[in-house]
Amino acid sequence: MSVLADLFSLAAVGAGVFFFIAGTAGLLRFPDSLTRLHALSKADNLGLGLVVLGLIPRAENPLAALKLVVVWALVLLSGASTAQLIGRVLRRGRE
Amino acid sequence: MSVLPLLDIGLALLVVAVAAWTIAARNLFASVLGYVAYGLLLALVWVRLHAPDIALTEAAVGGGVTGVLLVTAGKRLDALKATRSGAGPGLRERIVAGALSALVAGALAFVVASLPTPAPSLAPQAAAAAAGPGAGLGNPITAVLISYRAFDTMLEKIVLLLAVLGIWSVGADDAWGSAPAPLRRARPDGAMVLLARILAPIGALIGVHIFWVGADAPGGAFQGGALLAAMWMVAMMARLLEAPRIGSRALRLALISGPAVFLTVGLAGNILAGSFFAFPPGFAKPLILFIEAFMVLSVAVALPMMVAGPPDGESKP
C-alpha cells in the first residue's frame, strides 16, 4: 500500500515539475505577452495542483490534506482572476 | 542528505539575486515587484531556519503589506506628477559606496562565521519555564512574546499606535477627522470585485485560524492580524469597504484595544499574581488568548490605516 502511495506521489510530483518547466519555457520563449500569459496560467495551476495531489497521501491528518487543497484553490482563484485582469491591461495597452 | 544543501545554496543565491535586482531595477514598479518576490523567497529561508512564525510575519509584512505600501505610494506620487528627485551620485561616488558596502558585508560575514560554538541559548530556560508563566503554550515564541517579554510586545504595539498618529498628523488641518484617500480612485471592474468577494472572507477565516492555532503552533496575534489586515485592504481595493473616518470613536478604540488590554491584564497580574505581567497559575493560557484577541484587532486595523495614509479632505466617507 505504502509503495503504491509512494509511486503515486512520485508520478504526480514528477508531472507537476514537468508543468512548471513547461510553463517557464513558455514564459521565456513565447513571442508576446498574451500567449505568455496563456502558458503561465495553464502551467503553474496544473504544476502546483499535481504537486499538491502527490503530497496528499503523505499528509499527516485530514486537516493537513484539506489545507493543501485550500492552498491550491487559493492559487487557482487568484491565478484565474489575475490572468483575466492582466489580459485586459494588455489589451488596453495595445489599443 | 545530499540534495538539501544544494537546495539551500540555490535558494540563497536566488534571494541575493532578487535583492540585487530590487536595488538595480530602473523603475520603481519593477523594484517593488522584485521586493515582493524577495519577501516570498525570504519566507522560504526562514522555514529552512526552523522559524515558520517569522516566515509568516516576513511574508505578510515584509513582502506583502510593505510592497503594497510602496506601490500605493508610487502611484500617489505619479498622480501628483511630483516624482522629481536628485540625479544619482556619480560613478566615483558609486564606486566608493560599493566598496564601503562590500567591506561592511565582508566584515559582517566574517563575524557571523565566527560566532561561538556551542552557541549560548535561552532555549533550556524557556523549556524549563514553559511549565510556569507560559504554561499550556505549545508555541514557545508566543510564550516569549506574551509572557516572558510581554513588556516589549506591549510597548511595540504602542509604537504602532504612534506611527498611525504620526502618519495622520502629516495631513492637512482642515481634513482632520475625515477618512483617508481610498486605495483606488477608479471603480474596479467585475473580475477584481469578484476576486475580492471570494478572497476576503476565505482569507479572513485563515487569518483567524492562524491566530487561534498560534498558542500551540506557528502563528499568533501578529501574523493573524496581518492577514486580516491584508484582507481588509483587498476589500478596500475593490471598493467593497471604505476606510473609516479617523475621528471615529470605534476606530480609535479598536486601535488602542490591544495595548490597553495588555496593560490592564499586566497590572491585574500585579494584584492577582504578585507581579506586573505575571499570569495567575492556571489562567495563563486563557488570559494570553484574551490579550491576543485584542492585539489581532489592533494590528488588523492599524496596518491598513498606515497604508491608507493621512486623512484626505476630498474623499467624503
Add this chain to the structure above:
Amino acid sequence: MNPSLLAGLVGAALVGLGLYGLIAHPHPLRKLLAFNLVGSGVFLVFGVVARRGAAAGYAFDPVPQAMVITGIVVAFAASALAVALILRLAVAGGDVSLDPQASGRRDDGEAE
C-alpha cells in the same frame, strides 16, 4: 556548509546590498526599499543566532525569534511613517529629494 552559516552569509550580503542602495539611490522610496533590505539582513543574523541556539528539544532559541517578530513590526511602522512624510512633502513642496543641493534638477528616469 551548514544552513545557518549560509543564512548568515545571505544576511551579510543583504546588509551590504541595502547599504549600497541607501547611499546610491536619490529617490526616497528606493532608499526606503534599501533600508528594508538592510533590516531583513539584520533579522537574518538574529535568525542564525536563534537556529544555532537549538537546545532542550527546541529546534531554535525562541527568544531571538520573538525579537525578530517585534523588529519586523517596528520596521514596517517606520516605512509607513516615512512614506507618509515623503508623500506629504511631494504635495507641499513638489520636491521629494532629500539632497539639499539637488532641488530643481530633473529626475533621471528612476521614478516610475
Add this chain to the structure above:
Amino acid sequence: MIAQPATTPGGFLLVLAVLLPAAGTLFSFALGSRAAEKIALGLTPVGFFLACLVAMKVAAAGAPIAYAIGGLPPPLGIALRADGVSAVMMVTASIIVAAAAFYARAKFATPDGVEESRGALTFWIMIQAIWAALNLIFVGGDLFNLYVALELLTFAAVPLVCIDGRPETLAAALRYLLFALFGSVSYLLGVALLYGLYGTLDISLLAQRVGAAPMVWTAAALMTAGLLAKTALFPLHLWLPPAHANAPAAASAVLSGLVVKGSFFLALRLWFYVLPALPTAAPGAVLGALGALAVIFGSVLALRQARLKLLVAYSTVAQIGYLFFVFPLAAGAHVWSPLGWSGGVMQILAHAFAKAAMFLAAGLVAEALGHDRIAGFRGAARALPLTFLTLGLGGLSLMGLPPTGGFEAKWLMLRAAAASGQWIWSLPILGGGLLAGGYVYRILAPALADGEAAIQARPERSREAIALGLAVIALALAFAPQGFFDFLEIGRPFASGSAP
C-alpha cells in the same frame, strides 16, 4: 554591577514611571485632543512625584532598586533598574516635560467649537510618549527592551518636528527619521551579535560575561555608531539643526533638552555598564575627539546663524560634544574617574535645563516680534526683559561661567583632565566656552542696544516665568551639595563610595 535581588522594595515604582505616561498616551488617543491636554497636564505632577520617590528609595537603599517584570528574573525575563544617575535623569525629565507642557497650553489648546485639532492631539500624545520612552531608557535593564524604548522615542519625536506642516519642517522630519532608522538598525545588529555571543541581553549579566573579543568590539562599534546617529554627534549631526529649529518651541525644548540625551544615556550605559571589561583608552579617545570636533564645528556654525532658533540648535550640536569627554575622563577605576563622571552627568543636566529654557525663550521672542532674525532684535531686551534674562542666564551656563551648572560641569571635567594627565581635553573645553561667549553675545548685544522693538503680541507672564524657572535651575545646579555627587555614584561600576 554586583549581583542583587531581581526585585527590591520600591521596584514597582519603576514600572509605574513608564506605564503612567504610556497609559496616558492610550487614553488620550481614545478620548481626543481636549482630554489629551488635561491628561498630559494632570500627569506631570504625578510623574514628578514618582521620580522623586524613586530618587528617595535609591538614596535610602544606597544601592540601585530593581524590578523583574512578570516575576521572572533575567536572562529570560526583563529587569528594570534605577541607580543614582537614572533617578536624577527621571526627575530632570519630569521637570522639563512639565515646563514644556504648561508652556505649550497657549499654542496647543483645542479651540472652542472644534471637536479635535490635529496639532493638539499630536503634541499632547507625543509628549507623553516621549516621557514614557525616556523613563524606560533611564531604567531599562535589557538591551532589546531598550531598543524598543529608542524606537518609541523616535516615533514620538519625529512627528513633533513637522507638526506645523511647512515643507521645510517635513524635509527636516524625514531626514531625522532616516538618520534615526539607520541608528536603530545599527544598534539592533550589535544587539544580535551580543546575544549570539553571550545568550543574554541583560546589562548586569552581560557585564559579568563580556570579555575583550574581536566580536565584542564589532558589536560595540555598531551599537555606538547607531546611538551616535541618534544623538547627533559630529559628523552625524546634519539632521539636528533643521529638526530642532523648525519644531514648535515647546517641542524643541524637549527634543534638545531631553531626547538627544536619551540615546546618549544608552551610550553611557553601553560603555560603562555593559562593557567595563573592555580597555577604553582607544574608544574613549575617538569619542572624545569627535566630541571636540563637535564643540568647535557646532560653535562656529552657531556663530554664523542669522536666526535665533537655528543658533540655539547649532549650540546643541556643540554642547553634545562636551558630553563625550566623559568617555576618556570617567572610564575605569581611577581616582579621577568620579570627577569625570560627575562632570559628564552635570553637563547633561545643565545643558538640559539651560537649553530647554533658551528654546522656550526663543519661542516667546519669535511670538512677540513675529520673527526670530537676530538682526531685528534692536531694543527687544527692554520690551521683553524676563525673556532676554532667561536667554542670558542660559547662555551663561553654556559658556561655563560661574555660578552655573555649566561651570560646575566644565570645572569637574577640567579637574579630571588635569588629574589624569589628559591635558588635551582642556583645550576644547575652554575654547568651546569662548566660542559660546561669542554666540551668546551675538544674541544679547543687539537686543540690549537702544532702539524700539515692534512688539506684536506680549507673551503671558506665566510662560516667561516657566522659561526663567528652567534657567534658574540651570544656575542652581552650581550649588549642588556633596551629597548630590555621592548620589550620582550609586550603582556606577567601579564606584568606590568616594565622590569629588
Add this chain to the structure above:
Amino acid sequence: MNEILLAAAGLIVVTVAVGLARILRGPDDADRLMAVQLLGTGGIAALLLTASATRVPGVDDVALGLALLAAFATMAFLNHLDAGEGDAEP
C-alpha cells in the same frame, strides 16, 4: 523518497529562478507581474515539498499564508497597473 521530493523542490526553484529572468527583461510591467506570480506558485510548491520531506512542523499554515499573500500582492499590483492605464499619460 525524501531525496526525490527535495530534488523536485530544487528543480522547481531553479525553474522559477530562470523564469525570473523575465522580470529583468520585461518588456511590460505585466510580464514582470507574471514572472512574480510564477515565482510565488513555484515557491509555494517548493515549500510544500521541502516540508513534506523534512517534517518541519507548522509549514502548512505558512503555505496557506503565502498563497493568500501572493493573491493579495498580485491584486495590489493589478490595481496599480489597471488604474494607471489611461490616466497616467499627461
